[in-house]
Amino acid sequence: MPERIRGTDGEVVRAVLGGDVERYAELVRRYRDRYARYAARMLGSLDAAEDAVQDAFVRAFDQLRQCRDPENFAGWFFLILRNRCYAERRRRSREGPRVDELAGALEAPDHPDGAVERAERRRILQEALLKLTPDQREVFVLKHLEGMSYDEIAAILGATVPSLKMRMHRAYDRLREELKDVL
Amino acid sequence: MTAPYHPLVKRLLDGELTLADLPPELRPEGEAALRLLEALDREPVTLSPGLEARVMHTVRRRAESPGRRAWRWLAAPREIRIRLRPWVAGAALAGALALVMLIARPPHPETGAPSAGLATAESVFVRFVLYAPEARQVGVAGTFNEWDPEATPLVRSAEAGVWTATVALPVGQHQYAFVIDGERWVADPAAPRVDDGFGRANSLIAVVPGGRAL
Numbered sequence: 001m002p003e004r005i006r007g008t009d010g011e012v013v014r015a016v017l018g019g020d021v022e023r024y025a026e027l028v029r030r031y032r033d034r035y036a037r038y039a040a041r042m043l044g045s046l047d048a049a050e051d052a053v054q055d056a057f058v059r060a061f062d063q064l065r066q067c068r069d070p071e072n073f074a075g076w077f078f079l080i081l082r083n084r085c086y087a088e089r090r091r092r093s094r095e096g097p098r099v100d101e102l103a104g105a106l107e108a109p110d111h112p113d114g115a116v117e118r119a120e121r122r123r124i125l126q127e128a129l130l131k132l133t134p135d136q137r138e139v140f141v142l143k144h145l146e147g148m149s150y151d152e153i154a155a156i157l158g159a160t161v162p163s164l165k166m167r168m169h170r171a172y173d174r175l176r177e178e179l180k181d182v183l
Numbered sequence: 184m185t186a187p188y189h190p191l192v193k194r195l196l197d198g199e200l201t202l203a204d205l206p207p208e209l210r211p212e213g214e215a216a217l218r219l220l221e222a223l224d225r226e227p228v229t230l231s232p233g234l235e236a237r238v239m240h241t242v243r244r245r246a247e248s249p250g251r252r253a254w255r256w257l258a259a260p261r262e263i264r265i266r267l268r269p270w271v272a273g274a275a276l277a278g279a280l281a282l283v284m285l286i287a288r289p290p291h292p293e294t295g296a297p298s299a300g301l302a303t304a305e306s307v308f309v310r311f312v313l314y315a316p317e318a319r320q321v322g323v324a325g326t327f328n329e330w331d332p333e334a335t336p337l338v339r340s341a342e343a344g345v346w347t348a349t350v351a352l353p354v355g356q357h358q359y360a361f362v363i364d365g366e367r368w369v370a371d372p373a374a375p376r377v378d379d380g381f382g383r384a385n386s387l388i389a390v391v392p393g394g395r396a397l
Binding site: 021022024025028029032033036037039040046049050053054057058059061062063079082083086087088090091118121122124125126133143144145150157158165168169172173175176177179180 | 184185187188190193196197216219220222223224225227228229230231234235237238239241242243245246324329330331332333362364365366368383385
């Protein structure tokens with residue numbers, strides 16, 4: 001059932017800051033899945049993505065007064081989630097990759113109609129994505145999975161379009177190298 | 184080593200060109216490149232239904248705790264401006280200087296390097312300093328705070344462009360990096376660096392009882 005629209009992000013943020021804490025659930029419902037795919041692809045694991053999204057929502061609540069543009073809560077929340085993903089990747093890079101990262105934990109459980117080959121390609125591509133640098137992976141995920149334009153990515157990350165293209169083009173070359181035996 | 188994609192093929196992948204725009208000799212490479220994007224898993228990712236309840240449970244607890252609210256208010260960085268008469272400013276400066284000499288060692292002379300003072304037998308006060316005049320916000324994230332870029336904010340000091348934070352670090356070796364404006368991770372320019380394992384460098388500090396050793 002679609003969520004009943006009760007107010008803009010700005011209205012909800014102001015209500016929460018005014019003491020109506022329960023309305024924060026509206027923001028959680030609105031954005032919990034929007035950036036889930038980003039977190040999952042950045043971290044390579046659904047469990048890690050869920051932890052990151054949950055933690056980002058709690059941090060966003062703690063820092064809600066610092067949200068300078070409440071109408072753009074989504075963009076502000078994304079930056080908090082992004083920081084969590086980067087911090088988590090750094091932490092885990094010292095522990096080594098987890099088994100579920102390398103085993104294609106993100107693929108769908110069922111592959112009807114002989115889609116096994118496609119699923120295998122997806123799994124290999126996901127492994128290759130995890131070999132990109134976080135900067136490269138991020139721009140690849142935002143453009144090719146989230147469907148954002150370079151201009152939109154530049155606006156949300158505070159980067160320039162030429163620098164994003166440079167990251168992306170290096171990512172293409174790295175993926176080509178990683179997938180030379182598959183594609 | 185596989186050759187990099189032709190620049191026109193990269194523009195094809197960027198969506199700026201179509202296969203028909205490529206010269207015939209590049210089309211096989213373009214078709215192979217597009218297969219890469221076709222293999223992407225674009226299925227939406229749905230998190231567990233319990234996430235909302237868990238977030239709200241934590242949020243309610245935090246909202247209900249007056250102590251936590253007071254602490255957040257006290258701990259939140261805010262800019263204050265004080266205008267003092269010259270003789271008051273002089274006296275205050277002398278007092279502050281005396282206080283600083285009592286409670287801390289002077290900062291390390293190298294800009295950007297952490298300096299240290301003795302805290303306990305197991306931990307040492309380390310002062311992180313970064314010169315970042317363009318920054319609006321600076322934090323330090325490292326092995327000592329689970330790489331949380333928001334856990335340890337640096338405060339803009341009176342000296343233009345200089346940000347500092349004093350942290351009690353356990354004795355041992357720590358890796359860290361500064362986080363500028365919540366998104367740019369930079370290594371400490373005045374500390375040894377180590378590869379972080381995925382394309383960037385972290386800074387390194389070794390804390391020993393009674394001081395630090397880099």
